[in-house]
Amino acid sequence: MPPSLELRNIGQIQEANLSFGDLTVLVGPQASGKSIALQWLKLVLDTGLVQAQLSQYGLDWGKSVSKFLDLYFGEGMHTVWQEGLSEVLWDHQPWDANKKISRKAVSKKESVFLVPAQRVLTLRDGWPRPFSDFSAGDPFAVRSFSEKLRLLMEQELGAGDAVFPKSNRLKSEYRKLLEKTIFQQFRLKVDALRSQKRLVLGQTAGTAPLPYMVWSAGQREFVPLLLGLYWLMPPAKVSRRNDVQWVIIEEPEMGMHPRAITAVLLLVLELLDRGYRVCISTHVPQVLDLVWVIQKLGRTQAKPEKLLQVFEAPNTQGLRTVAANALRKECKVYFFDGDSGQVHDITGLDPASLDKTESSWGGMLDFSGRANEAVATAMANTGTLFPL
Amino acid sequence: MSFQNDVEQTAGLEHAYRPGKQALRPADQNKVDAIATRRLAGSADIDAALENLRPNENRWDYVVGWATKEKSEFLYWIEVHSASGAGAVREILDKLTWLKGWLDGEGNRLRNYRRKIVWIASGKSAFQQNSPQLKRLVAAGVYFAGGHYTIAD
Numbered sequence: 001m002p003p004s005l006e007l008r009n010i011g012q013i014q015e016a017n018l019s020f021g022d023l024t025v026l027v028g029p030q031a032s033g034k035s036i037a038l039q040w041l042k043l044v045l046d047t048g049l050v051q052a053q054l055s056q057y058g059l060d061w062g063k064s065v066s067k068f069l070d071l072y073f074g075e076g077m078h079t080v081w082q083e084g085l086s087e088v089l090w091d092h093q094p095w096d097a098n099k100k101i102s103r104k105a106v107s108k109k110e111s112v113f114l115v116p117a118q119r120v121l122t123l124r125d126g127w128p129r130p131f132s133d134f135s136a137g138d139p140f141a142v143r144s145f146s147e148k149l150r151l152l153m154e155q156e157l158g159a160g161d162a163v164f165p166k167s168n169r170l171k172s173e174y175r176k177l178l179e180k181t182i183f184q185q186f187r188l189k190v191d192a193l194r195s196q197k198r199l200v201l202g203q204t205a206g207t208a209p210l211p212y213m214v215w216s217a218g219q220r221e222f223v224p225l226l227l228g229l230y231w232l233m234p235p236a237k238v239s240r241r242n243d244v245q246w247v248i249i250e251e252p253e254m255g256m257h258p259r260a261i262t263a264v265l266l267l268v269l270e271l272l273d274r275g276y277r278v279c280i281s282t283h284v285p286q287v288l289d290l291v292w293v294i295q296k297l298g299r300t301q302a303k304p305e306k307l308l309q310v311f312e313a314p315n316t317q318g319l320r321t322v323a324a325n326a327l328r329k330e331c332k333v334y335f336f337d338g339d340s341g342q343v344h345d346i347t348g349l350d351p352a353s354l355d356k357t358e359s360s361w362g363g364m365l366d367f368s369g370r371a372n373e374a375v376a377t378a379m380a381n382t383g384t385l386f387p388l
Numbered sequence: 389m390s391f392q393n394d395v396e397q398t399a400g401l402e403h404a405y406r407p408g409k410q411a412l413r414p415a416d417q418n419k420v421d422a423i424a425t426r427r428l429a430g431s432a433d434i435d436a437a438l439e440n441l442r443p444n445e446n447r448w449d450y451v452v453g454w455a456t457k458e459k460s461e462f463l464y465w466i467e468v469h470s471a472s473g474a475g476a477v478r479e480i481l482d483k484l485t486w487l488k489g490w491l492d493g494e495g496n497r498l499r500n501y502r503r504k505i506v507w508i509a510s511g512k513s514a515f516q517q518n519s520p521q522l523k524r525l526v527a528a529g530v531y532f533a534g535g536h537y538t539i540a541d
Contacts, residue, residue, distance in 0.1 A: 037450035203472035285518060292516075351470060351516045352535035359534045361516065369534075372526045373504075380505045380529035 003037035006089035011036045011080035016340030021332035022272055025291055027362035028336030031365040034281040038248045039141055044090045048105030057132050075137030109243040114141045117250035122146035125214035126198035149227045164188035168235040173314050181260040182222050185206040215357040221255035229267055239274040247276045253284045265290050266311045272329055273322040285364045291331045292349050298327040335362035391429045391453035391461045394497040403438035405430055412450055416468045419508050429453030429461055446486040457541055464502040464503040471509035477521045480507050505530045506537050
């Protein structure tokens with residue numbers, strides 16, 4: 001049985017029955033509950049760790065669910081929980097929020113790594129902010145992610161000056177794709193301004209480094225994600241980090257050109273190859289194209305080279321293995337309907353489905369469809385092919 | 389112009405006119421709806437009607453008449469066809485070429501109506517609305533409706 005999370009009457013969500021695949025993608029309009037669902041997944045699986053980290057930084061919620069949820073989801077967000085109405089079930093078993101939150105959990109293991117949508121806020125002046133640098137009203141996911149990056153920089157990456165490209169991090173094929181699509185001629189490195197360490201983009205020797213604030217929007221969005229991926233893909237022969245089994249990436253496409261998104265999605269395949277279960281929320285059809293191509297090529301037992309061609313990735317032995325494993329993965333796609341509060345399984349992604357949420361890929365193809373109809377009608381009546 | 393009259397005056401379609409969408413084969417009727425069925429001006433199964441006259445040709449499936457709000461008649465040229473493989477777009481373009489040739493000849497009484505040309509998938513689809521292959525069809529005047537189409541103004 002695949003792991004499942006059921007949410008009832010939580011925030012905008014009236015009912016969500018999420019059965020997770022190896023790769024699970026959530027789509028839906030803004031404020032439809034995708035992020036709430038993903039954060040709830042983290043809370044259910046990492047309750048002890050969340051409690052321990054909050055306590056470590058002097059945050060106390062007593063036994064109050066409401067106070068805890070304000071600390072976890074962010075200020076004012078306790079309203080997502082309606083006492084007596086809200087329900088959470090993990091693997092079909094009730095998850096009693098009052099008990100789970102009021103009692104300190106024994107296990108402090110981290111099984112879910114969450115890359116939040118607000119990741120650009122984790123770097124200040126080019127350096128990850130510590131957990132305590134944020135306000136108590138900021139979401140735990142942002143604070144925790146930022147702290148993780150800070151530790152990574154201080155303990156693993158900050159000693160040398162090169163952060164990207166780095167020979168023992170990521171396969172060389174990925175590095176080349178990221179250079180081509182995101183960093184171009186620049187190198188991500190550590191330097192110091194008046195003894196304060198910071199990440200900068202450097203060109204050739206002798207040219208002034210570019211500080212964080214002058215990077216492109218896509219580079220600013222990508223660097224925290226890159227650092228998160230470094231953490232998930234440790235060097236040497238360890239394929240996964242500690243006890244982490246799940247990776248959540250909110251809106252991996254943020255700020256990036258479709259070619260750069262392609263490179264990021266190839267890294268998602270690497271995460272799957274390493275055995276992580278990956279959940280993504282997105283607003284771009286390109287991510288659903290990834291699910292679609294995995295499903296279609298997988299069912300036709302296509303060669304992994306075909307999948308690599310989609311990414312314009314080199315046909316190397318290492319990437320063929322990653323692609324071959326991806327084609328065996330189970331994918332799931334859910335549409336969060338912000339109007340009804342219902343969550344629909346649209347995994348089929350069939351453009352001919354009679355379920356409009358599935359045929360429009362959760363509304364992401366609606367605009368294209370309307371544009372097609374308008375242009376086709378104009379061409380059918382005034383075009384050179386069919387003059388009236 | 390009267391849609392019913394023009395259908396009945398077209399060679400090969402003399403007996404093809406049906407009220408509403410009744411000319412559509414039963415399996416295809418579920419794939420087409422209208423926001424107001426009383427405004428459907430009738431339909432004809434071109435493919436079946438011309439089977440003997442023009443065998444072995446890429447005949448188009450249906451034409452459906454629609455009374456617009458302005459009381460003029462508008463034609464929906466509907467093809468229910470597989471969308472499951474890469475060759476489907478070529479097949480639709482071939483059918484479109486046939487339709488154009490037929491409208492320039494025997495079907496010319498139906499040529500001067502405003503129109504939409506709609507392809508409905510008969511089963512699962514290999515194309516999304518943002519597929520480049522579909523954009524090629526759009527440029528030729530064909531709208532891919534997925535598995536269902538609702539006739540509206």
